[in-house]
Amino acid sequence: MSEQIILILDDDLNICEILKEILSSRYTTIVTTSASEALEKVKDSPVDLMLVDFNMPEMNGTEFISKAIAIQPDVASIIISGNRNINTAIDALHTGVYDFIQKPFMDISALHMVIENALVRRQLLIENRLYKQNLEEMVRQRTRELETKNQELHQSRNRIIGILSRAAEYKDYETGQHFQRVSEYSGIIAMGLDISDKEVGIIRQAAPVHDIGKIGIPEAILLKQGRLTDEEFEEMKQHCLFGEQIMKSGTFHPAQLIQSGDSQTEGTYSDELLETAARIAKSHHERVDGSGYPEGLKGDAIPLEARIVAVADVYDALGSSRSYKNAWSEDKCQDFIRQNSGILFDSNVVFAFFRNIDLILNIKESITEKGKTCSYIA
Ligand SMILES: [Fe+2]
Numbered sequence: 001m002s003e004q005i006i007l008i009l010d011d012d013l014n015i016c017e018i019l020k021e022i023l024s025s026r027y028t029t030i031v032t033t034s035a036s037e038a039l040e041k042v043k044d045s046p047v048d049l050m051l052v053d054f055n056m057p058e059m060n061g062t063e064f065i066s067k068a069i070a071i072q073p074d075v076a077s078i079i080i081s082g083n084r085n086i087n088t089a090i091d092a093l094h095t096g097v098y099d100f101i102q103k104p105f106m107d108i109s110a111l112h113m114v115i116e117n118a119l120v121r122r123q124l125l126i127e128n129r130l131y132k133q134n135l136e137e138m139v140r141q142r143t144r145e146l147e148t149k150n151q152e153l154h155q156s157r158n159r160i161i162g163i164l165s166r167a168a169e170y171k172d173y174e175t176g177q178h179f180q181r182v183s184e185y186s187g188i189i190a191m192g193l194d195i196s197d198k199e200v201g202i203i204r205q206a207a208p209v210h211d212i213g214k215i216g217i218p219e220a221i222l223l224k225q226g227r228l229t230d231e232e233f234e235e236m237k238q239h240c241l242f243g244e245q246i247m248k249s250g251t252f253h254p255a256q257l258i259q260s261g262d263s264q265t266e267g268t269y270s271d272e273l274l275e276t277a278a279r280i281a282k283s284h285h286e287r288v289d290g291s292g293y294p295e296g297l298k299g300d301a302i303p304l305e306a307r308i309v310a311v312a313d314v315y316d317a318l319g320s321s322r323s324y325k326n327a328w329s330e331d332k333c334q335d336f337i338r339q340n341s342g343i344l345f346d347s348n349v350v351f352a353f354f355r356n357i358d359l360i361l362n363i364k365e366s367i368t369e370k371g372k373t374c375s376y377i378a
């Protein structure tokens with residue numbers, strides 16, 4: 001450690017000289033009898049410790065010390081006090097002064113001990129502060145890393161959702177445009193409801209995988225021209241449960257995020273996007289009057305996101321050509337949705353749909369592949 005620097009300030013030159021004599025063998029000393037000159041020295045160079053007389057003509061010792069601390073916050077200070085000022089000097093201890101030394105100096109080793117203790121205490125305080133700063137910086141750094149990881153995880157989930165909806169297109173006659181439109185319609189409807197922007201975004205992202213479960217349906221049923229038999233339709237209904245299972249398989253133990261060992265943790269990782277997608281896949285054919293499938297849920301028992309996708313999905317299917325029917329006119333599609341408000345579809349969802357019908361029509365116009373047919377069966 002480099003030699004420590006002690007500033008000695010006393011308006012009595014004799015005291016200054018005595019202290020310099022005692023301390024200069026161990027420390028570098030700066031000596032002055034003027035408080036204003038001492039402040040200039042504190043401004044000019046680092047000081048570890050100040051020995052300051054209490055009674056001085058320009059300002060008293062505690063006034064000087066508070067001014068010096070404003071310049072060098074880490075500097076330690078000791079008041080030099082005559083007997084007459086002893087109580088005031090002791091009071092100064094409450095204002096951040098480390099200690100006091102009584103004049104005249106009777107015990108040199110005690111003087112050294114007081115100074116040494118003050119320097120050690122100062123060093124500990126500095127180290128403690130640096131440690132806290134370091135710790136805070138480490139926490140900030142770790143938080144930034146976690147945020148980045150979360151973002152990466154979120155982006156990769158989004159990509160997986162996109163890939164899954166593409167996979168569903170390959171297995172089905174549904175066009176990519178159907179999935180895109182259902183996604184956009186669902187987002188627009190969700191916007192018209194009293195839910196947060198974040199939830200709107202999640203519903204919009206999750207909607208395209210509503211039929212992902214069709215991956216598990218035999219092609220003979222999925223690609224059949226014309227209507228399905230009752231048995232085939234029963235099998236077709238299974239796509240809702242298959243879809244739910246596929247999306248739920250994306251949940252995992254948190255420990256798997258960090259390591260692939262045997263670590264077991266209670267509960268599963270919560271991911272709103274995958275969980276929402278699972279609810280949509282399972283319940284997008286439920287109808288508010290209980291006539292839907294797979295569970296025959298009624299009203300609010302059907303998850304809101306599934307009630308939203310139900311309107312978006314049916315509206316789009318009606319307006320598209322199928323292997324067994326031509327596309328319905330726009331008026332007929334809208335009439336069907338309107339007439340089934342509160343019967344097949346949630347009336348609030350239908351209201352939100354019509355409130356933003358201009359946006360819906362814009363999407364319909366902009367995401368349309370002419371001449372392509374779909375095999376919507378529901
Ligand atoms: Fe479906």
Ligand SMILES: [Fe+2]
Binds near residue numbers: 211
């Ligand atoms: Fe669909």
